[in-house]
Amino acid sequence: MASPSDPARFAEAESDPSLPKEVAKPLTAALRSDLLKAQYARLAKADRSLLIVVAGLDGAGKGATVNLINEWMDARHIRTLAFGPPSEEERQYPFLWRYWRELPAKGRTGIVFGSWYAPLFELLSGKNPKRDEVERLASAIRDFESLLARDGVQILKLWYHLSRDAQKERTARLASDPETSWMVRPEDYLVADNFKRMRKAADTMLTLTDGGLARWQVIPSADERLRSVRTGQAILAALRAPVHRPSPDEHPGVTECQPRAASGHAGGRRLTRVDHSLRLSENEYDDQLAHWRSRLARQVRSKAFRKLPVVLVFEGHDAAGKGSTIRRITHALDARQFHAVPISAPTDDERARPYLWRFWRELPSPGDITIFDRSWYGRVLVERVEKLARPQEWRRAYEEINQFERQLVESGILVLKFWLAISKDVQLQRFKDREQSPFKSFKITAEDWRNREKWSAYTTAANDMFDLTDTTFAPWHVISSNDKRHARVAVLERIVTAIDMRLSR
C-alpha cells in the first residue's frame, strides 16, 4: 500500500533549484491563462472536485503559495480550508470528521491547510513516536483518501521542501522586511534547529501515505518563482487529468468483495437461518417491554451516559417493522438526546459528494443517540439491486463501510446494527393489512409492490452484506420480526445490554 522510502525523494528540493526571471515570466503568463481555462472547464462539467493538500516544512512558503493560487485562479470557486488545532467540539468526533464536513462539491476546488496530515506529522516529529499510533493514523488517512479518490474527489498532495540553509535564510529575509515580517511565524524558526528530525518525519510520512490514487509531489521551495510555477503546473495537470475510473482489479487501498451468496459459498445464508418461531404473548410483551424500556430510560439519564455517543442502524425488508420498533426505543428517551434520521433519495448537495458524506454529518455527540432508519447500507442493498451504483462501486463499499464503522468505534461511538427479518408471506400479509387500514394505507405504495417482486434480489444482497460487514467491532443483530412483539423486545434488550457493557468498562 505504501511505497518504499525513496532516498532521492528530497534530493531535488534540497538542491534549492531556481528559475530565472526571464524564463519564469512567459511560463507564468501561459500557466495562469491555462489554469483559469481548466478551472472553468471543470466547473462546467462538475463531475468531480479537486482537493489540494498543502503541507511541508514550516517557512517553506506554503501560505504565500496558496495566496498565489487564489490570485492565478478564480478565487470565487476555490474554498481555502484552514484547520487549526481541533476545537473541543471537534475532539468529540472521529478525527476525520471535520474534514469530511467541509468536502467541496463536485466542480469545485478546495485547498486544505492544516490537513489530516497535521496530527501524523506532529506525532512523527516527536521523540520516539509510537509505531501503533503512527500506523493507525496512516492507515485511516490511506483509507480516507482512497475512498475520496474513488468517489469523485481528486486529491493533489503537495509537500513544500527546501534545504536547511535555504529555509533559515528565507525566514531571516522575510523577518527583516517590514512588508513581509507578518509572514514569519514562531514555528518557522524551529525548523533549522530540528531539520534532521523533521526531514526524517516527512520522509516517513510521505512513504506511509504515498499510495494509489493520491500520490505526493515534492515542490522545491527555496526559489519563489520555481515554487510558484511548479505548484501551478501540478494543479494544471490535476485539473486536466481525465476522470480516473479504476478497473475492477485496481482499487488501491480497498478490497473489492466478491459476493458469496450468489456463488453457493458456505456463507451467504444468514437470512435462511433466522428462527421465525420466536413469539411473545401479549402479557409477556407488556412485562418485558416495560422492563427493558425502563432500564433504557434510566441508562440514558445516568451521568456516565453523558459521555457515550450511540449510533443505531435499522435495516430490513419493507414492512419489517423498523418504524414501530424505533418508536418503542424513542419512547424511552428524552427528545433532546436522540435524533432520528430517515434515509431517502439524496439531495443535490449530497449527490455532489461521496456517498458517506451525509452520514458523517449526522454523527452523534457524546450523550446523544442517532437512529438511522435505513443507512449507508443502502449502497449495497437498494443501490445494488436497483442498479443505482455500478458493480465496482457497491463491491468496494463493503470494505469502505467497515472502515467507516471502525473509525466510529475507535473514536468511542457505540454502533449497533439491526436487521429486522421477516418472511415473504408475512410481508404480503402486512401489505394487505396496510391497504385495508384507512390509517395505514398511506404507508403502502405501488413502489412497495414493485420492490416485493425483487424480494430474492434483496435477500441475496442482504446475505452478502452480513457475510462482509459483520465485524467484531460492529456486528449485525439479525432479529426475527415476523412477530413484532418479539422483535421490539429483542432490540431493546440488545441495546440495553450493549450500553451496560460499555458503561461498565
Added chain:
Amino acid sequence: MASPSDPARFAEAESDPSLPKEVAKPLTAALRSDLLKAQYARLAKADRSLLIVVAGLDGAGKGATVNLINEWMDARHIRTLAFGPPSEEERQYPFLWRYWRELPAKGRTGIVFGSWYAPLFELLSGKNPKRDEVERLASAIRDFESLLARDGVQILKLWYHLSRDAQKERTARLASDPETSWMVRPEDYLVADNFKRMRKAADTMLTLTDGGLARWQVIPSADERLRSVRTGQAILAALRAPVHRPSPDEHPGVTECQPRAASGHAGGRRLTRVDHSLRLSENEYDDQLAHWRSRLARQVRSKAFRKLPVVLVFEGHDAAGKGSTIRRITHALDARQFHAVPISAPTDDERARPYLWRFWRELPSPGDITIFDRSWYGRVLVERVEKLARPQEWRRAYEEINQFERQLVESGILVLKFWLAISKDVQLQRFKDREQSPFKSFKITAEDWRNREKWSAYTTAANDMFDLTDTTFAPWHVISSNDKRHARVAVLERIVTAIDMRLSR
C-alpha cells in the same frame, strides 16, 4: 405590531384545570391517529415546515410534553432542537444565527427548546430590564418570525403555564419519586419564590411578541392529561391549517414597498446620476492600486482586525466587472481569511428553506471576510425581473433585507455593498470583446444576450433597490465601472476607508 397586554391571558392556566381520565383516553386515541395522518400529509406535500416553540415556566412539564409529542407523532420526521446558552463560537454571530442554521426543511417539523425567547425572558425576569434592550430583542424576534411565517415556515408558539401552588406541588411530587426525580432541575425550585416577577416577565414577553402570523397559545400545565391533549390539539390544528398566502395589504411586521422608479417618483433615478466620466490612466491606476492594496494588506493583518467580521456585497449588470474587481481585493488578502461566495440558482436544500437561509450560513467570523458575488439582492433583481418571486414576495423583501443587514451590523459585522455601474453601450462592447477572445469566450452565453434584452427592467429594479435599501447602517456604494481601472481603485479605497473607520472607533 404587538397586541395589548391581556389581563386574562393566564386566567385559565392559573385555575389549573384538569381532564378526567375517562375523557382523556378516547380523546387521546383519536388525537394520536389524527396527528400521525396530518404529519404524513404534510410530509407528502412538503410545501412548508412547522416550527413548534416550546416555552413556559420552569417545572411546567415542557420536557415531558415534548417527549410525548415525539411519542404520538412519527419521531423520525421531527427534529428536536434544544439550545442551551450560546457557545463561544455562537456568541460571535448575530443572536439569531444559530436558529437560522437549524431551520427544518419544508415538510418537516422542528421543536425548539431554549428558543430565541430564552434571552428575552431572562432579560425580562431580571431586575429593572433596560427598555431599549428589551425592545431591540423583541423587535428582532418579531421580524424573524414574520419573515419565516411569510416564507413557508409555520410557527406555533406554546407557553406552558400553571399557578404558583401547582408548580410547587408538581416539582415536589416529581422530586420525591425516584422514577421521575431526574426530571426536576434546580431552576424548577426558583419559580415559586419568584412567581410574581416571572409571571410579569411572561406577560410582557407574550404581549411584545404576540403578533400577526405567529401568535402565542397558553397551555394550562398543572394536569398532565389536559396539558398533553391541549398540546396535541394545537399541533393538529397547525398541521391542518391551510397554507396562508397573505394578501398584499396583510403583511404583519413588514412593509411591502411600492417600487417608486416605475412611478416617476423623484427617487428611483440613481443609475442615471452615475458619473461615467471618471477614468484613470494606466500610470495612475498602477500607483493607486498599489497604494490601496498595500494598505488593505496591512489592515487585514493587524491585530485589531482579528475582531472584525466583514461582508462585501457585489452587484451590477452582467459584464460590469464584478469578478475582476473581486480579484483585485482578494490579491491583498490571505487566502485563509476570506471566502468568496458566487451566488447562482439555489440547491434543493436551499429551496426548501426561506431565501435568506443560504446567506446566514456564510456569515464571517471575526477576522474573516465573506465576499458575495451577487447576493440576497437577487430577490429584488433577477427574481423580480424573471418573475421567479411573486410580486408580494419581492416587494416585502426590501424591508426583510434591511432587517437582515441591521442584525449583521448590530452584531458588529461591517457590511459594504457595491453596485458596479456600466452603461448599455459599454456592456455591448464587453460582450463583443468576450466573444472575440478565445480566453474569455466561455464567459459569454446565450443567457447573457437574453438578459441584455431586459436591460431596462434590471435598471428599474436596481433603482428601486437603491431607493429602498440604501440605509444609514448599510449604504450602497454605486461605482462607475465603465472604466474598470477607476472601479477597482474606487472599491478598494472605500473598503480601506471603511475598515479604518471601524478599527479606529
